[in-house]
Amino acid sequence: xxxxxxxxxAKRVEDALVEFGADRDAISDEATFxxxxxxxxxxxxxxxxxxxxxxxxxxxxxxxxxxxVGKAIDLVVERVA
Amino acid sequence: MSRRAVITGVGAVSPLGVxxxxxxxxxxxxxxxxxxxxxxxxxxDAVELLDRKLARRSDRFTxxxxxxxxxxxxxxxxxxxxxxxxxxxxxxxGTGIGGIxxxxxxxxxxxxxxxxxxxxxxxxLLMANAAAGAVAMRHGLKGQCFGTVSACAAGxxxxxxxxxxxxxxxxxxxxxxxxxxxxxxxxxxxxxAMGATSPTGISRPFDARRDGFVMGEGAGVLVIEEEEAAxxxxxxxxxxxxxxxxxxxxxxxxxxEPSGEGAVRAMRAALADAGRSAADVDYVNAHGTSTPLNDRxxxxxLATVLGDRAGQVPVSSTKSAIGHLLGAxxxxxAVATTLALARRVAPPTVGWEQREEGLDLDxxxxxxxxxxxxxxxxxxxSNSFGFGGHxxxxxxxxx
Numbered sequence: 001x002x003x004x005x006x007x008x009x010a011k012r013v014e015d016a017l018v019e020f021g022a023d024r025d026a027i028s029d030e031a032t033f034x035x036x037x038x039x040x041x042x043x044x045x046x047x048x049x050x051x052x053x054x055x056x057x058x059x060x061x062x063x064x065x066x067x068x069v070g071k072a073i074d075l076v077v078e079r080v081a
Numbered sequence: 082m083s084r085r086a087v088i089t090g091v092g093a094v095s096p097l098g099v100x101x102x103x104x105x106x107x108x109x110x111x112x113x114x115x116x117x118x119x120x121x122x123x124x125x126d127a128v129e130l131l132d133r134k135l136a137r138r139s140d141r142f143t144x145x146x147x148x149x150x151x152x153x154x155x156x157x158x159x160x161x162x163x164x165x166x167x168x169x170x171x172x173x174x175g176t177g178i179g180g181i182x183x184x185x186x187x188x189x190x191x192x193x194x195x196x197x198x199x200x201x202x203x204x205x206l207l208m209a210n211a212a213a214g215a216v217a218m219r220h221g222l223k224g225q226c227f228g229t230v231s232a233c234a235a236g237x238x239x240x241x242x243x244x245x246x247x248x249x250x251x252x253x254x255x256x257x258x259x260x261x262x263x264x265x266x267x268x269x270x271x272x273x274a275m276g277a278t279s280p281t282g283i284s285r286p287f288d289a290r291r292d293g294f295v296m297g298e299g300a301g302v303l304v305i306e307e308e309e310a311a312x313x314x315x316x317x318x319x320x321x322x323x324x325x326x327x328x329x330x331x332x333x334x335x336x337x338e339p340s341g342e343g344a345v346r347a348m349r350a351a352l353a354d355a356g357r358s359a360a361d362v363d364y365v366n367a368h369g370t371s372t373p374l375n376d377r378x379x380x381x382x383l384a385t386v387l388g389d390r391a392g393q394v395p396v397s398s399t400k401s402a403i404g405h406l407l408g409a410x411x412x413x414x415a416v417a418t419t420l421a422l423a424r425r426v427a428p429p430t431v432g433w434e435q436r437e438e439g440l441d442l443d444x445x446x447x448x449x450x451x452x453x454x455x456x457x458x459x460x461x462x463s464n465s466f467g468f469g470g471h472x473x474x475x476x477x478x479x480x
Contacts, residue, residue: 021134037134044201051197 004054009076013069016049017042029070036069046072054080085323086247087480089316090159090304091416092152092258094145096120096297096403099130100152104413105420108402109428111448118282119264120297120404138202139215140180141262145300145409146212147219150174150256154220157304157316163220163254164314165306171224171246171255172217174302175235177408177467179209179228181263212260216302224252230408232467233368234327235259236301237411237475241325244475247307254310258302259412272296275335277372284405286369286398286430287376287444289437294370297404301412303419320419323460324357324476326350335468336374341382347472348386348462355460355476359386362394363452363459364427366418368466369398370405379464380440387442395427395452397445402431411465415475418463422479425452425459 004012010029018024022036033043043066047058056079066072093100096114097107099122107114114120127136127144130151136144154160163170183206190198205211210228217226225246229238236259243257272278279293305322312318328350330343337344352358365387368379384391399414400406406413421428429449452459458479465473 019133019137021132021137041201041205048198048200 004077004080006073006077009080010073012053013046013073013076016046017069020045027069029068029073031069032067034067050076056080084248084250085308085321086244086305087308087311087321088303088319088419089306089311090153090157091319091419092149092156092302093299093413093416094122094125094149095299095406095413096122099124099148101416101420105417105424105428108399108417109426109449111429111431112402113431114403115284115295115297118279118295120295120406121264122298138205140183140206140211142176142180142260143212143215145262145298146174146258146260146302147215149258149260149300149302150216150220153302153304154256159304165253165310167221167223169224169253170222171243171252172213172222172226173229173239173243173255173257174213174216175229175231175239175259175408175412176209176212177232177235177261178263178268180207180211181268182265183207185265185267216256220256222256231471231473232469233405233407233410234465234467234471234473235408235411236413237415237463237465237473238327238471240303240322240412240415240475241327241473243305244322244325247305254304254306256302256304258300259409260300261407261409262298263407264296264298269296279371284371284400285432286367286371286401287380287440288433289435291371291373291376293372294400295404297406299403299406299409299413301409301416303415318480320422321478321480322475323478324351324355326354327473330470330472332470337378337466339378341378341385343470343472344379344382344464344466345385347474348382348464351462351474351476357460357476359388360390361460362387362462363455364421364461365394365396366414366461366463367396367398368464369400369430371400375466377440379466380442383442392441392443394443395445395450396442397428397430397449401433411463411473414463415477418461418477422459422461422477426450427452
């Protein structure tokens with residue numbers, strides 16, 4: 001399994017969100033997916049990217065309650081560790 | 082008297098460019114947008130014309146419908162919001178196939194990388210009703226909304242269905258049209274396998290040398306409004322969508338019924354719906370695919386409908402300039418016909434040179450011509466026929 005620092009994961013998540021259409025300047029740990037106009041379909045795509053890059057499989061259940069960028073990054077970092 | 086519909090906005094994406102004016106300008110000048118045997122929309126850049134999020138959440142057929150709808154809605158003056166209750170605005174966008182590009186791409190993903198890697202956007206990208214739903218969402222249209230699926234008649238069926246909504250009183254306005262983007266390896270191979278597409282890559286409807294259709298992509302959208310309300314609000318009226326007729330051949334899954342009997346009934350029904358007769362027709366926008374069978378059967382049908390005036394009424398095919406846009410064809414052709422009537426011109430069947438025995442109509446060669454003035458606004462019919470034996474005909478009028 002790959003290892004990754006929080007900064008590396010944060011950068012990868014940010015790039016993915018921008019690719020999904022979010023405004024890069026609006027992205028922060030505190031930003032909610034709702035304000036970024038990121039919906040459940042985007043989060044499934046994000047989970048696919050995380051699995052490709054870090055070998056971590058996230059299920060829909062894992063993503064329940066993940067409503068901010070920071071929580072998503074923390075979840076990935078925790079699973080990679 | 083039943084409620085009537087006027088056209089207050091048109092939009093198009095076609096191989097002649099992005100926009101309705103460029104379509105009619107270039108077609109009227111005898112230009113052709115086909116290159117290397119395909120009618121691609123090379124100018125179309127969805128990220129630039131829409132935005133990144135909407136572009137990546139839409140298959141190309143939906144992207145094109147969104148851009149054509151934006152143009153039509155802006156022209157209708159709805160840019161700052163519709164001037165009537167959104168619950169009273171219908172939205173019907175037809176397509177022949179839907180998101181076949183997405184289907185092929187995601188099938189590659191499934192085969193090469195497994196089911197877990199198929200995109201969660203797959204279904205909303207590929208579903209044939211995606212364009213209708215996306216246009217309604219973008220403009221907040223909350224009346225009846227769905228797609229029509231009838232191969233190459235889908236765009237005309239969508240427009241006719243929208244007309245019925247307004248005539249019947251289910252809606253006071255409708256955003257209606259067709260879209261298609263199926264220039265993919267699978268569609269190309271499948272149409273070629275059945276011998277439908279031109280091996281020479283030349284679209285020359287009604288010409289003796291024609292050898293099949295040339296596939297194109299694009300979208301056409303019209304905004305129609307109930308006439309009294311449109312006039313009351315001072316809308317700019319581009320023309321009238323006055324009639325619709327639709328029938329089935331019930332003959333063969335792809336070949337047209339040779340006498341064109343089903344097409345004749347559809348044309349007569351559209352004219353009757355408009356309160357017109359064949360004697361009123363000043364221009365025919367033909368289905369004219371450039372296949373041997375269609376152009377022969379359609380010519381026979383038009384000869385029956387036009388009677389003594391066959392040979393005098395100009396008949397031309399937009400497909401000579403852009404190829405066959407399948408489910409978008411009827412809609413892009415309705416847009417082109419609306420503008421041709423407004424300008425009082427019959428655009429040409431580009432490249433028509435050699436007459437075939439039995440195809441005896443006036444196919445408008447060279448650069449087209451002005452429609453003669455006869456003391457009233459000109460009237461046209463626009464034909465669309467689809468695999469499956471579907472016939473849909475629209476009656477359009479200048480104002």
